[in-house]
Amino acid sequence: MSNEAVLHGHPEVVTTHEVHHDEHHVHHHKETFITKYVFSQDHKMIAKQFLITGMTWAIIGGLMSVLFRLQLGYPDQTFPWLEDILGRWAKGGKITAENYYALVTMHGTVLVFFVLTGGLSGTFANFLIPLQCGARDMASPFMNMLSYWFFFGGSVVMLSSLFIQTGPFSGGWTAYPPLSALGDASPGSKTGMDLWITAMAMFVISSLLGGLNYISTVLNLRTKGMSMTRLPLTIWALFFTAVLGVLSFPVLLSGFILLLFDRHAGTSFYLSDIYINGVGALPNEGGSAILFQHLFWFLGHPEVYIILLPAMGMASEILSVNARKPIFGYMAMVGSLFAITILAFLVWAHHMFVTGLNPFLGSVFVLLTLLIAVPSAIKVFNWLTTIWKANIRFTPGMLFALGFVSLFISGGLTGIFLGNSTLDIHLHDTYFVIAHFHIVMGVSAFFGMFAGIYHWFPKMYGRYLNSTMAYVHFWVTLIGAYLIFWPMHYEGLAGMPRRYLDYSIWESFKQFSDLNKFISTVAMIVFAVQLMFVFNFFYSIFKGRKVTTQNPWGSTTLEWTAPIRPGHGNWPGEIPEVHRWAYDYSKDGRDFIPQTEPINPNESKH
Amino acid sequence: MEIVSTQRQKIHPHKFTLWIAIASIIMMFAGLTSAYIVKGSLPGWSTVEMPKIFYYSTGVMLISSLTIQVALKSFKERSMQQYRRLITLTAILGFLFITFQIIGFRQLAHSGVQLSGGSGAGQFLYIIFGLHALHVLGGAIALLVMFIRAFSTRIRNYNAVPVEVVSTYWHFVDLLWIYLFVFFLLK
Numbered sequence A: 001m002s003n004e005a006v007l008h009g010h011p012e013v014v015t016t017h018e019v020h021h022d023e024h025h026v027h028h029h030k031e032t033f034i035t036k037y038v039f040s041q042d043h044k045m046i047a048k049q050f051l052i053t054g055m056t057w058a059i060i061g062g063l064m065s066v067l068f069r070l071q072l073g074y075p076d077q078t079f080p081w082l083e084d085i086l087g088r089w090a091k092g093g094k095i096t097a098e099n100y101y102a103l104v105t106m107h108g109t110v111l112v113f114f115v116l117t118g119g120l121s122g123t124f125a126n127f128l129i130p131l132q133c134g135a136r137d138m139a140s141p142f143m144n145m146l147s148y149w150f151f152f153g154g155s156v157v158m159l160s161s162l163f164i165q166t167g168p169f170s171g172g173w174t175a176y177p178p179l180s181a182l183g184d185a186s187p188g189s190k191t192g193m194d195l196w197i198t199a200m201a202m203f204v205i206s207s208l209l210g211g212l213n214y215i216s217t218v219l220n221l222r223t224k225g226m227s228m229t230r231l232p233l234t235i236w237a238l239f240f241t242a243v244l245g246v247l248s249f250p251v252l253l254s255g256f257i258l259l260l261f262d263r264h265a266g267t268s269f270y271l272s273d274i275y276i277n278g279v280g281a282l283p284n285e286g287g288s289a290i291l292f293q294h295l296f297w298f299l300g301h302p303e304v305y306i307i308l309l310p311a312m313g314m315a316s317e318i319l320s321v322n323a324r325k326p327i328f329g330y331m332a333m334v335g336s337l338f339a340i341t342i343l344a345f346l347v348w349a350h351h352m353f354v355t356g357l358n359p360f361l362g363s364v365f366v367l368l369t370l371l372i373a374v375p376s377a378i379k380v381f382n383w384l385t386t387i388w389k390a391n392i393r394f395t396p397g398m399l400f401a402l403g404f405v406s407l408f409i410s411g412g413l414t415g416i417f418l419g420n421s422t423l424d425i426h427l428h429d430t431y432f433v434i435a436h437f438h439i440v441m442g443v444s445a446f447f448g449m450f451a452g453i454y455h456w457f458p459k460m461y462g463r464y465l466n467s468t469m470a471y472v473h474f475w476v477t478l479i480g481a482y483l484i485f486w487p488m489h490y491e492g493l494a495g496m497p498r499r500y501l502d503y504s505i506w507e508s509f510k511q512f513s514d515l516n517k518f519i520s521t522v523a524m525i526v527f528a529v530q531l532m533f534v535f536n537f538f539y540s541i542f543k544g545r546k547v548t549t550q551n552p553w554g555s556t557t558l559e560w561t562a563p564i565r566p567g568h569g570n571w572p573g574e575i576p577e578v579h580r581w582a583y584d585y586s587k588d589g590r591d592f593i594p595q596t597e598p599i600n601p602n603e604s605k606h
Numbered sequence B: 001m002e003i004v005s006t007q008r009q010k011i012h013p014h015k016f017t018l019w020i021a022i023a024s025i026i027m028m029f030a031g032l033t034s035a036y037i038v039k040g041s042l043p044g045w046s047t048v049e050m051p052k053i054f055y056y057s058t059g060v061m062l063i064s065s066l067t068i069q070v071a072l073k074s075f076k077e078r079s080m081q082q083y084r085r086l087i088t089l090t091a092i093l094g095f096l097f098i099t100f101q102i103i104g105f106r107q108l109a110h111s112g113v114q115l116s117g118g119s120g121a122g123q124f125l126y127i128i129f130g131l132h133a134l135h136v137l138g139g140a141i142a143l144l145v146m147f148i149r150a151f152s153t154r155i156r157n158y159n160a161v162p163v164e165v166v167s168t169y170w171h172f173v174d175l176l177w178i179y180l181f182v183f184f185l186l187k
Ligand code: HEM
Pocket: A174, A304, A305, A307, A308, A350, A351, A369, A370, A372, A373, A376, A411, A412, A413, A414, A415, A416, A417, A418, A419, A420, A424, A427, A428, A429, A433, A436, A437, A440, A441, A442
């Protein structure tokens, strides 16, 4: 099926028509406000919808962290204004225990799924796959639209759970039973949890619809000459991300289905021997809470790479463009992405070392977990070699890509501590884990996302973001992130557990009270700077400096051969043909050679 | 021109998307059946006696796979009369299958296997077979859509892709059923 047919969505006529498509004119169907901005089937608009929804969630989720950091930093103080905004959830100006748990749970859920999965993959897979592969749109624009609207619907349901009487779910983002399975277990386990599951189920459907489309677009709708090994690394990364999602999210769904039956049909897949204060002993026998952990982490670990791979791909691309050097070890980069994808399915039990896992099995998972360090190290090595002795252009996108590499190294190293089951007995469920995953996944994926936004904003909106604000944004966020999360490693090594309301009652953790204040203060500053970024984003959409050249960064890839503001269909004429890989920078005395330029017989090999 | 012709060599994107969706569905059932295995080795497990009617539903499923295959063949040979008759038959068999499953559930419930309280083979059976039946229902609905299209005089088309997509899916739910059925028989 040709790209034209995809765009116009009349598969029935394809058999008779496609042969005649010599000249590729993009018909402009009459577009109304609704079809253009709301129920759009244009991948570029859908990308923007994902981005802005994701940003909204990021603000909400970030604000939640500011609120609970207030409690953690200043456990002995009261803030009357909190009662004004949160009402009975902050009686007397102090966040209640239930609300604290609800806030951390929602913070985790929202950032992991709605921001760094939906917002990140949703935005960049949609935006870049057709543009960089040379396709007019996704394989199925309609499914693509559905994917966004399921995401939106899930968002609405999740958001609504914040406003119900018993509050949102509060048992942690991993939703372990029994807190997630028994309505009587806590206020958040009642309606809040039903809304949580509903929202998550919609989210999973959205991811699956999106992922199916991304995979089949990458494999089937590349333009002429765009062999797989000529694809930019962004596309490879987004492709593997989609593969991970399509194969792991359904397992989470199975876990949720069993959970739903435990909640509402009285089965006991996850429940056994439970006594609830005020309710008494429950009849449930024979269930296993560990079973849920297996099902959850079988998704959960691939999920962390679903978050990270797009950031890796974008960083590779942006580093190469701004170093004006070809990416070092292209095939090794693809190979390591592949290795990470495979290994991601084989390490889930490293989250379960202290659940009574058979020690022999544990040692197998230690080995597999530490194996991930190999492809990760290959990638780091190749990024560093790419920028080695380069004439770097420090654009905001480039800075964030460099920040990404720094954070990935720092956070990856602490993963090696955690991956050893014996060390993990001490470190599990402490602030060390919090520090590890915030640096390696949270902040570094955010950096990849920021890099992508700064780099592709000109393509999305035809304007630039303001650079001064961008530089402030970068430096404050980078330094702030290290100041927030680095000290948490020490707290964790000292045994400070995660998910407690008040550490000041522990003699051994009183030493950290000043440190906690410090962390909270920095967190607020960093949050404020993110708001500045949001301002920059919306301000620049309307008032930013206009893009005047088609290829402002001097990139080789296809998206920059499209008009500055591409219409639906991306290229007004024929889709350009590709003759070379995506990384011909500083070659044969030329700054860069676009992918569309035929190979010159006298050209040197890369 | 050439862009089109190179892309025509490849598998149609809709068929391809179906294959990935199938992989996704397989993962879901793999998750459930491995949960069954894990759970089965824990104390307090109870087994279940499979009602006889599930053998009949297996037969129905197998026959329906046959009918849809012949339907596809007749579509390609443009014998539309036969094609329509066969997809109608397949859809009916699909609904028959679902009816048999419901009867099977009823019989199980009568023999005392309840959802509430337990977490043994019986409870897994309800959920796994139930989810499978939902997938069959999805296929049957797709068949109904094809059926309406085949009778509509407005659209005349001889594009085999939708028929191929549905028939592949149908064979898949058939195979999935065989797997699940044998899984529960052996366990
Ligand atoms: C060399 C690589 C890595 C190793 C060996 C590693 C190892 C581990 C281990 C063993 C844990 C469990 C700690 C515990 O709960 O006691 C863990 C937690 C975690 N890791 Fe990593 N990790 C690595 C890289 C990453 C990456 C790249 C990401 C994300 C992109 C990531 C995200 C997470 C998350 C989100 C958690 C905590 C989840 C939770 O309990 O809430 N890790 N890591």
